Amino acid sequence: MPEWYGPYGGAYVPETLVPALEELATAWTEARRDPGFRREFQRLAHDWGGRPTPLYFAENLSRELGGAQVYLKREDLLHGGAHKFNNALGQGLLARRLGKTRLIAETGAGQHGVATAMVGAKLSLETIVYMGTVDMERQKPNVLRMRLLGATVRPVDQGTRTLKDAINEALRDWITNVRSTHYLLGSAVGPHPFPSMVADFQSVIGREILRQSRALWGGPPDVTIACVGGGSNAIGTFHPLLRTRTQLVGVEAGGDGRRGSLGAASLGRGRPGVLHGMRTYLLQDREGQILPTESVAPGLDYAGVGPEHARLHDSGRVRYTTASDREALRAFHRLARTEGILPALESSHAVAEAIRLAPTLPKTQRIVVTLSGRGDKDLEEVERRGVPR
């Protein structure tokens, strides 16, 4: 389990957290070799979660685009409505194995908070979710879902009041309660072992894509696309495909597209630094203060990115691009009308890239888009921005 991805990664944390991170890395190394742990994980992922998820041919959208064939990896059909389930279940079982009685989590879009609340209910662990007040306002349905699942949602009113600040508060809680508590980090970010552990739990996405694409057309996809905030659905998608010939594309949030706007494109517009215990690309000013981000998708609205993405960016194995708020919203409506699917605004960024790319490629090529979540949580925001006739 790597701690470093080239110069990125590490564990830059206050001393109080060091033993807990070491304990977690050891427990995970043991658990992944334990057939009993793997059996329980697979049973719950299958029966409770609904794995495997389909690889679905978006026939109508493909016909309209008139180029490459577009397939959707339907993580939106997973229990809870997003890929976040994969990691929340894995870490929840690990927390129980470690004898922890309390789960804490951060959430931006609320999908990771919902997944953690589900796992907390299932495993009878007290669950507290930190969420920025800006995000609570724009993702109300998920706040209610978390509460109905028995979790406590703690509003975070510091800083930019979004995902970054929710992570800060979760880390402060963990420093205070580390003996009883597992911090169930939701993205492939943070100090070691979180980035590699989360990538492991999410790699089921890419493994299934590879198995399904081989069954459908006898090879890997020509192009594989995923959206990137912290980057957990993307790293889970990319990992098993790194050694194949597929082109990998990560899509960051471009924001409102105004000149000078940074959106949340840490790889596209940031430079290396240290935040939340990891060395990675960050949107920051000259003196290292983290800059505010803006995106229509709260799950992408983050100034950093997982350290493995930083390395894949430098090596060129993955091409990272951006989609603007406007492109993502148009992709949302287009998928709704052509395929009868409401994608999460985060996933809509990946769909937007497929919409740009497919017409430029021949009909013999196949694009797979990881549809990381469903869009029910975003309906109010989408309506507010105007529904096209």
Add this chain to the structure above:
Amino acid sequence: MASLGDVLARAKAEGRGTMLAYLMAGSVDDSRLLAAVDALRDAGVSGLELGFPFSDPMAEGPVIQRAAADALDRGTHWTNLFSLMRQISPHLPCAVMTYLNPVLQRGVGQALRSIRDAGGSALILPDLPVEEVGPFRALRRSAGVDTVLLASPATSGDRMRRLSEASEGFLYVVSRYGVTGASPGASPGAASAPLSGLLDQASRWRPGLPRMVGFGISRPADVRRMRAAGADGIIVGSAFQELLSGGAAVRKIGRLGESLVAALE
């Protein structure tokens, strides 16, 4: 002016307890901050930790978080911190306390040299683990600035050896599980047996290295408990910063300093 590390080491050798005060640069007008520093020096503090704000201070409680936000809102830059430090350091030994990223973006060597040029003698970074202290130690001789490491109640015996061998100037011992500032639920060193065990372990490997205990210390009773557990000195931040940010009279900050210094003996 002697370095902070030398001042603390001498006091330890003579059996005198010491206190460091922490204030956030740029959180209030410089003139008010300088007046507070004068009052604290008159009260008998041995040194000042000048905070440099970071946008995402993960080890801080509400008081220092707010002070950092205030400082950033007021447009605080490194140049403001160095200008304050140049005015304070001729009269009181100074350290800088911030987070790793602002130091990395300035460049480790450049940051250490700038601290030295402003008269500072130590740097404290709560998110710098002992595993990553190498580049800082390599520059210590040329820059003349100590890099102070933090130990905590979670620190194992093995790690305590690494920390006390690698820390320079003093060892910052975190009093309890938690972030900075007093909190109703957790008094510092509440389980004082582990704290004294921790302090014993720290002195086993570097008997001469001062062990300064901080986080959550705000009352004379806390100070006496820390001293009884074997602390060479204490560090008080949030209690002073709360008065400073809240607009309290400077003499009130001085009086709190006096009462805490008096409790050292």
